[in-house]
Amino acid sequence: MAPELLPIRVTIQREEDIIRARQQGRDMARSLGFGAVDQSRIATAISELTRNILRYAGTGTAILRPATQGARRGIEIICEDEGPGISDIPFVMQEGVTTGKGLGIGLPGTQRLMDEMKIESQVGQGTTVTIRKWLR
Amino acid sequence: MPVNSLPDSSLSDVIAQHQQAIVDANVTAQQTTRAAQLMTADDLRQQSKTLLDQLQRGNSYDPDAPEFAPLRQALAKLSRTRALQGFTPSETARFIFSLKDTIVPFMEQQLAANPLDLARQIQAFNRLLDAFGLTTFETYVEERESLIREQSSALLELSTPVVQVWDGILALPIVGSIDTARTQQIMESLLTRIIETGSSIVIMDITGVPVVDTAVAKHLLQTGAAARLLGAEVVIVGISARIAQTIIHLGVDLSAVVTRTTLAKGLEYAFARTGQRVVRVAASLNESAQGE
Amino acid sequence: MAQIPIIHLSDVLIVTTQDAISDTDALDLQDQITTAIERTGAKGLIIDISALDIVDSFLGRMLNDIAAMARLMGTKTALVGIQPAVAITLIELGLELRGISTALNVEQALRTLGARIARQT
16 A cells, blocks of 8 residues: 655746646656556646746746545645736636637646646735546 | 443443353344345354454444444455445444344343443443444445446446557447547547557447437547547548438538548548558459369 | 757658657757758658657647748658657647647658658659
């Protein structure tokens, strides 16, 4: 039986941190028993969210940890920053914002990759995005 | 004073003094249930004895007490075994509850002199066994769910074989409805096979798919797009007149995909695309067999 | 950052990525590839990403952009070696990379690119 996995906290300040956060996320996902495709989904979701932190807030934190809910086991990632915040959450969750030429912020795509996603944001104060994926 | 924190002088003593009698009474009580059909008398006896030992050792009325950890484990194991043997969860729980009937009379004997204490002890005892009975129920449900998940997963893998019909040509016959979970499983096995065989064409046969609506079309297109990322072209076959009408009426855009009505026509297209042709060398099997 | 090796084989450029590409690396790659096309006049470009186990939306769009730039310069591009897990993730993200041709590996890409180049000239 695998030893208890401790939460990992990654400070996001530079590009290298995006790579580090997603690599750690992938490793944790593998340790938790997620298959190759789920590992890829989780790592990619972390990549999208941490890039947003870098792009829109300049700096922030990603917390990676195992999650439990009753008999369900999975992984939870919390990406938080104290950046400008999102004024219109439903708007950024629309399809058109990611596809096409523009930078987009990858949120609808991230939601499709994960089982749960929650966005909390206050204009001028910051944003926290929590995502979860459960083992099947 | 909360009931759980009553000193359990009675339960342990009662069990200690009357264990044999309690076990006998329990086994007799089980005779009329299915337990007697599914298990031998010796097994029943052994199970009862183990439970009683652990109840006694717990020496408490608190079901969450650490002293009851071995008992909780034993109950979980019991529940799992019984689930696999075919007992219903109620039957397993009732096995626990039946201990109440067999033990309480002995407690009444022990505490006859002090009716108030007896009443409290019995209440605490009932609560204790109720909690344990419920645990067996929960374990049973978890066990069944885990079994169902395993079977579903195995079924899912069997349901969509990827067949190499020729050099570089794969066929994927899909039977039944396609949801997101199944699509993911199909994509994974298809892509793995494409890499294993180095195939460049995949024929997806949807003849066996009962309903093709926007969601199903999306899943098919996604599977095709994933195969394309590995350099393979996807041909969808099994487009009946009915499906063709539905797709156009729904406004689904399949223009990016080559489609045909039958697997045979799909193969014809695949051969052409891979620069191959099927040529007849003998009029019939009989003719060539004579020469051998 | 480290230069990604670009191999020039007859009329084709072959670029093989290492195991992780940062955003800056990707932009540098765009620059290196377009410069190499200009310098060599290569008619074909193969980008081998078999070492990448994560491709997110940024890199996906970068790859599309590189192919588009190459096309403007008269060069045909093939993307090869996408890992199955990566392919599925890209599709679910909504990135089908329709603007770029794909092949299973460098060998197959050389074959199909050869045919496409021959048709053009």
